[in-house]
Amino acid sequence: MDIILNVSYDESNLKYIKMIDIIINGIVEFTWIGYVIYTLIVTHITIVAITLYLHRGVCHSAIEIKPALGHFFRFWLWLTTSMRTADWVAIHRKHHAKVETIDDPHSPAFYGIKNVLLRGADLYHDEKNNAETISKYSQNCPKDWVEEHVYTGRNNQGILILFIGNILLFGVVGIIIWAIQMAWTPIFAAGGINGAGHYWGYRNYDTSDDSTNMAPVGILIGGEELHNNHHAFPTAAKFSLKPWEFDIGWLYIKIFSAIGQINVKRLAPKTVVNDPSETLDSETGYALLRSKLTVITNYTKTVLSPLLKQESMQASNEFKTLLKRSKPSLVREPHRISNQEIVTLDEIFKKSVALKTAYNLKNKLFDILHSRNLKHESFIETINAWRDEAQNEGIDCLIDFSNSLKGYKVIK
Secondary structure, eight states: OHHHHHHHHHHHTHHHHHHHHHHHHOSOOOOHHHHHHHHHHHHHHHHHIIIIIIIIIIITOSEEEOHHHHHHHHHHHHHHTOOOHHHHHHHHHHHHHTTTSTTOTTOHHHHOHHHHHHSHHHHHHHHHTOHHHHHHHOTTOOOSHHIIIIISSOHHHHHHHHHHHHHHHHTHHHHHHHHHHHHHIIIIIIIIIHHGGGTSSBOSSOOSSOOOBSOSEEOTTTTTTBHHHHHHSTTOSOOOOSTTOEEHHHHHHHHHHHTTSEEEOOOOOEEEEOSOOSSOOHHHHHHHHHTHHHHHHHHIIIIIHHHHHHHHHHSOHHHHHHHHHHHHHHHSOGGGOOHHHHHHHHHHHHHOHHHHHHHHHHHHHHHHHHOSSOOHHHHHHHHHHHHHHHHHTTOHHHHHHHHHGGGEEEEO
């Protein structure tokens, strides 16, 4: 009798034991390597959704994403980050419009690198609550029924569903995976791009901000590592612009393009500098306007840098240190230079007339290239007048650069 009772008790509690086992271990069990691979895959999908859908697609219109793929990205971001398209896009557009100013939602220049790295998500949420920002910068964002009735106002339901789903799939381990998913975007996307991408790295282009390329190989955060390239050409679908650079986001764009899910709308202009022609004609003027950032960057490489090197060879150790420290100030536009940097530049210019001349001509060239009031014919006249002024200074590298302006061409 006792044996029968024990068997009956065991059978009646078997379902509870199974339920407890599912809660602890989940319905899917991997080795630890399997859990790591799964976590890397799902977090990478989130990064791909951010860079392709939110960033290159909706925000900058560099690519057109077909509805099926676009909605998958929207759903995935709601599920894994609770981010709404209009919020992210508005905040990023404001970042570009107000970059490195007090109105930039997440500039290390004003908030400090530590704050942006560690509190990137907080800065995002602070700006998300700024109704004026969202209203002003969220044009052309989705406004369909799903956006209005599911993704808006129910932001946290997605990550709650993900939490429950992870527990059902993996048990206790699922909680750890969920926590990593929640931390991935704030650390790598919000903190990493907005912080490190404006603080550490190399620069291909002398943009009007502090953006940097964190690495020449962009994989971990979907190609967003090439942040200086992006700020140089914000509406370009491809972030890798040098032969040694790799943008995995562009690889995904090519794959989705091949199956008809993405159309590429814009790429960065390809500029070449050929042997100078006899005159700076209308076609060359057009190429200079399209390549103005490349022109200014080349000025730094072929005029300012050689002059700095030349001055350093003849300078005292103290002045040599001053020259090295002041190169960023020479490159920046005047409105982005601090009072202390102005004082330092004045000290340099007292000892180097050549650097003063090159600096002033750089600023003048910048203003010409960025002027919105010059008609094309007037632009050609103005740029030729600038060339004459540069050549009359008698500085070899400046003469060579002014001649090179006649060789600029944009190729398709």
